[in-house]
Amino acid sequence: MTIVPLALPQYHYDIVIEPDCLPHLGGALRERGLGKKSPKVLLVSHPFLLHHYGSKLVDSLTGAGFVVSTLSLPPGERFKTANSVQKIYDAAQAHHLERSSLMIALGGGVIGDMTGFAAATWLRGIDFVQVPTSLLSMVDASIGGKTGINHPKGKNLIGAFHQPRLVWIDPLVLQTLPGREFRAAMAEVIKYGVIWDAELFKLLEGTRRLDQLRYIAPETLQEILTRCAQAKATIVMEDEKEKGRRALLNFGHTIGHGIETASRYKINHGEAVAIGMVLASQIAQRMGLWTEDCHDRLLNLVHKAQLPTAIPPSVPMDAICQALGSDKKIEGGKLRFILPTQIGQATIVDDISPDLVKEILTIGYTKN
Amino acid sequence: MTIVPLALPQYHYDIVIEPDCLPHLGGALRERGLGKKSPKVLLVSHPFLLHHYGSKLVDSLTGAGFVVSTLSLPPGERFKTANSVQKIYDAAQAHHLERSSLMIALGGGVIGDMTGFAAATWLRGIDFVQVPTSLLSMVDASIGGKTGINHPKGKNLIGAFHQPRLVWIDPLVLQTLPGREFRAAMAEVIKYGVIWDAELFKLLEGTRRLDQLRYIAPETLQEILTRCAQAKATIVMEDEKEKGRRALLNFGHTIGHGIETASRYKINHGEAVAIGMVLASQIAQRMGLWTEDCHDRLLNLVHKAQLPTAIPPSVPMDAICQALGSDKKIEGGKLRFILPTQIGQATIVDDISPDLVKEILTIGYTKN
Numbered sequence: 001m002t003i004v005p006l007a008l009p010q011y012h013y014d015i016v017i018e019p020d021c022l023p024h025l026g027g028a029l030r031e032r033g034l035g036k037k038s039p040k041v042l043l044v045s046h047p048f049l050l051h052h053y054g055s056k057l058v059d060s061l062t063g064a065g066f067v068v069s070t071l072s073l074p075p076g077e078r079f080k081t082a083n084s085v086q087k088i089y090d091a092a093q094a095h096h097l098e099r100s101s102l103m104i105a106l107g108g109g110v111i112g113d114m115t116g117f118a119a120a121t122w123l124r125g126i127d128f129v130q131v132p133t134s135l136l137s138m139v140d141a142s143i144g145g146k147t148g149i150n151h152p153k154g155k156n157l158i159g160a161f162h163q164p165r166l167v168w169i170d171p172l173v174l175q176t177l178p179g180r181e182f183r184a185a186m187a188e189v190i191k192y193g194v195i196w197d198a199e200l201f202k203l204l205e206g207t208r209r210l211d212q213l214r215y216i217a218p219e220t221l222q223e224i225l226t227r228c229a230q231a232k233a234t235i236v237m238e239d240e241k242e243k244g245r246r247a248l249l250n251f252g253h254t255i256g257h258g259i260e261t262a263s264r265y266k267i268n269h270g271e272a273v274a275i276g277m278v279l280a281s282q283i284a285q286r287m288g289l290w291t292e293d294c295h296d297r298l299l300n301l302v303h304k305a306q307l308p309t310a311i312p313p314s315v316p317m318d319a320i321c322q323a324l325g326s327d328k329k330i331e332g333g334k335l336r337f338i339l340p341t342q343i344g345q346a347t348i349v350d351d352i353s354p355d356l357v358k359e360i361l362t363i364g365y366t367k368n
Numbered sequence: 369m370t371i372v373p374l375a376l377p378q379y380h381y382d383i384v385i386e387p388d389c390l391p392h393l394g395g396a397l398r399e400r401g402l403g404k405k406s407p408k409v410l411l412v413s414h415p416f417l418l419h420h421y422g423s424k425l426v427d428s429l430t431g432a433g434f435v436v437s438t439l440s441l442p443p444g445e446r447f448k449t450a451n452s453v454q455k456i457y458d459a460a461q462a463h464h465l466e467r468s469s470l471m472i473a474l475g476g477g478v479i480g481d482m483t484g485f486a487a488a489t490w491l492r493g494i495d496f497v498q499v500p501t502s503l504l505s506m507v508d509a510s511i512g513g514k515t516g517i518n519h520p521k522g523k524n525l526i527g528a529f530h531q532p533r534l535v536w537i538d539p540l541v542l543q544t545l546p547g548r549e550f551r552a553a554m555a556e557v558i559k560y561g562v563i564w565d566a567e568l569f570k571l572l573e574g575t576r577r578l579d580q581l582r583y584i585a586p587e588t589l590q591e592i593l594t595r596c597a598q599a600k601a602t603i604v605m606e607d608e609k610e611k612g613r614r615a616l617l618n619f620g621h622t623i624g625h626g627i628e629t630a631s632r633y634k635i636n637h638g639e640a641v642a643i644g645m646v647l648a649s650q651i652a653q654r655m656g657l658w659t660e661d662c663h664d665r666l667l668n669l670v671h672k673a674q675l676p677t678a679i680p681p682s683v684p685m686d687a688i689c690q691a692l693g694s695d696k697k698i699e700g701g702k703l704r705f706i707l708p709t710q711i712g713q714a715t716i717v718d719d720i721s722p723d724l725v726k727e728i729l730t731i732g733y734t735k736n
Contacts, residue, residue: 082454093521096693121489124516124527124610148492153461159492160528241493325464 005142006233008163008240015143015167015229017222022056022170026064027130029102034127034165037100041066042092044096044115045106046075049133052176057106057131066102069095073111080110080150082158088118090124099123102165108134108181109141109269113159116147122163130164136270137184137190140249141227142167144236154323155257161241169229171221174213184270185250186210186305189223189228191277194298195251196231198344200224204301211306217345247348251338252277254324255361259311262319267312274307279364284339287349294343313363320361374511374601376531376608382596383511384536385590390424390538393499394432397470397618402495405468408435410460412483413474414443417501420544425474434470437463441479447631448478450519450526456486467491470533470541476502476549477509477637481527483516484573488530498532501541503553504638507560507596508617510535512604522691524624537597539589542581545561548704552638554578554673555620556595559645563619564599566712568592572669579674615716619706620645622692623729627679630687635680642675647732650678653726654715662711679732688729 001018011034016028029035041061047053050072061068071091073084092103102140105115105128112130119128130142174182189210192200203223207213216224232249239246252333258274259267267275302309311320324335335357340346369386370377384396397403409429413422418440429436439459441452460471473483473496480498487496497525516527542550557578561569571591577583584592607614624644627635637641650664652658670677679688692703703725708714 044386086450089519089526091704093519117489121485121516121526124529146492148489151457151461153637157491158457158463158489161492175653236489339553 002222002229004233006163007237011163011165013163013165013167015169015233016230017169017171017225018168019172019218021168022053022131022173022319023060025057025129025168026060026062026066026205028166028168029061029066029129031062032166034129035100035102038098039067040095040101041068041104042088042097042101043068043070043094043104043106044088044111044118045070045072045112046070046077048176049106049113053106053133053173057104062313073114074192075107075110077110077150077268080114082149084114085118085149088115089122092118092122092179097122097126099126101126103128104131105129106131108132108137108145112137112142113156114149116145116162116164117159119151120147120160125162127165128162130167130169132169135174135182136188138169138171140188140232142169143229143232155261159288162287169225171218171225176223177213179212180268181270182213183211183306184274186279187270187274187307189224189301190298190305191251191273191333192228192231192303194277194340195248195338195346196235196344197227200227200231201297201301201343203227204304205297210301210304220357230326243273244326247336248338248346251340251346252280252324253281254335254337255320255357257343258320258323259315261323263312263315267315269306274302274305275309275311275364278302278309279360280337280339282360282363283337283340283352286356286360287339290340290342294340297343298340303330310366311361317361317365321358324357370590370597372594372597372601375605379531379533381531381535383537383601384428385537385539385587385593385597387540388538389536390421390499390541392420393425393497393536394428394430394434396534396536397429398432399433400534402497403434403470406434406466407433408463408465408469409472410437410456410463410465410469410480410602411438412440412456412486413440414455414479415440416443416544417474420476420593421501421541421721423470434583434644439460441482443475443478445478445518445636448482448650450517450601452482453486453517455707457490460486460490465490465494467494467584469494471496472499473497474499474501476500476505479521480505480510481515481524482517484513484530484532484713485517488515488528492531495533496530498535500535500537502545503542503550504556506537506602507553508556510537511597511600513608525705531546537593539586539593545581547580549638550581551579551634552642552675555645555670555675557592558594558669558673559617559619559641560599560667561669562645562708562711563616563706563714564603564712565595568595568599569665569669569711571595572672573665574696575672578672580670584695597651615704616706616714619708622703622705623647623688623725626688626691627683629691631680631683639676642670643677643679643732646670646677647728648705648707650728650731651705651720652709654724654728655707657715658708658710662708665711666708679729680733681733685729685733692725
């Protein structure tokens, strides 16, 4: 078992990583005094996950004395909407959730973000717990308290900072994760290697394949999950509300979000971030911040994860530019990029010229 | 001019009360460094208020270098919905509001709560300013950072704590406030007198009539507004997130909210609170916490404000009880009441028996 603590002035919580920990969640909540005043829990998930893991989790919770009701939402980014959050509110109301009740998100980033946002805004904020089931959510979305939903015109435009009270990671659930989603999440894993943790980068370089779970030894997976959680937790502790260094986590995300939105979410988050990292890496190279060798090493990892490195021709460039314009990473009309400087380090650059971005986007359609 | 400071660990802001201060808002924002990084402002209001005060405010803002767009929403509690907030999001998106942009609420509690909630959740939180135009909002809703909207099944079930950066109160705008709303707000003014400020209570006792603005001298009004703001600010500073003493502000609100919901908002907030205070006062008397003399003095003020003291027969008792059951003031199934102990003091009682409440509700239909 690995426990990564995340300490903020107002909150302190653990990120627990342990194979087969799902059946122990109920006890862990009790140990931590969660839901002490009210035993009511709303478990939010989607049909597939509830089928596979629902009873395990519900048994554990009821065994620990909680009264659980379950809400099943349709899976997928296109359901990360105000409408889905409304369904969580309705369930919270029907279940008479109180200020000291708990919401639990069993799912990937979409379920986690929505449930977190509902918890942030139900009765002006109640506790919630993240049980991430996707690799992407385990290494990124479930940690750090960013919650939210999409606006029809842009991703994550609506949201709140609301920290979970516990992040409960069971690597075994990755066995049911579709291959495409596993690969996509590798983009974020690679990201931590580039911007923060050179050791992680080398660990990934030393792993033969990154495109499927079965090629990665359990102890390597545990180390990858731990290093990612540590990186994320450290950055969040430095800068909870993204006023400074937390923006480093957006490496690959400026253009990535643009591509994701412009593709109408046909290209998933991780794939878009992979392309975004490659293009940001090219911008860094152009600006003399980052060597060709580093760029090639990054490209090599992206290839090993079987992730795209070029923008598919089906995504029109003007749609990407338009999405960039309404992206919240713009301050005073300028484009903000996170650019790598060496393996394990990156910097925030606030005044990248739109012309350079367009040039890189144009090249971005050709295979690297 | 009165300035009441409100200092919290993370935020510090002023509540400014000054006749004819509307045309000076732009300069005040600049002085306080608000909107420094982005000149974009979204002004949210409703048609009537924009007609009377919109150009004054917009002129002041544009004169100070802000780029203002205006959103007009329909007035009234029944529009305090997710749908209205969606319209604010749409306007924020269309106007390309950035993290450092500003929202301004020109209106009563409904506009203020919704705009505050939109600001709390747009890009995970941007700054906002309250320009309250109703007496109710001046003395209560605009101060203290409670924001939110109604759920079809209950008031304010969805929301966030998000402090404004400035509260800008111009008592002159009360001249266009409908009489019914002025009277309703007096319920909250009386509330502060009961739970917090015996001097205020006496000031109200010394005022001949409390039912219309024209009977209240400008200097008395200024003192009422100041004392209410001070009471609210002090309580919020002690307990921002309502984990303890802030609950005192809910005097009259437990039953009040129930009546408001059960009447489908035909009885407005202040009227419902007035009835709620009278009934809570009766509960306090029953429990020997509060004297008959104090009860009569409270009743006298409520009468002077021409506010109801009994539940109208049109509001069925079972509907009130049902609304009480889904009210967020319930912890562990028990009913929480704020009960007065002497003029200027109150206490929080967590375990009022539902039987006593039903008994008081039954009596509550007869004229006091």
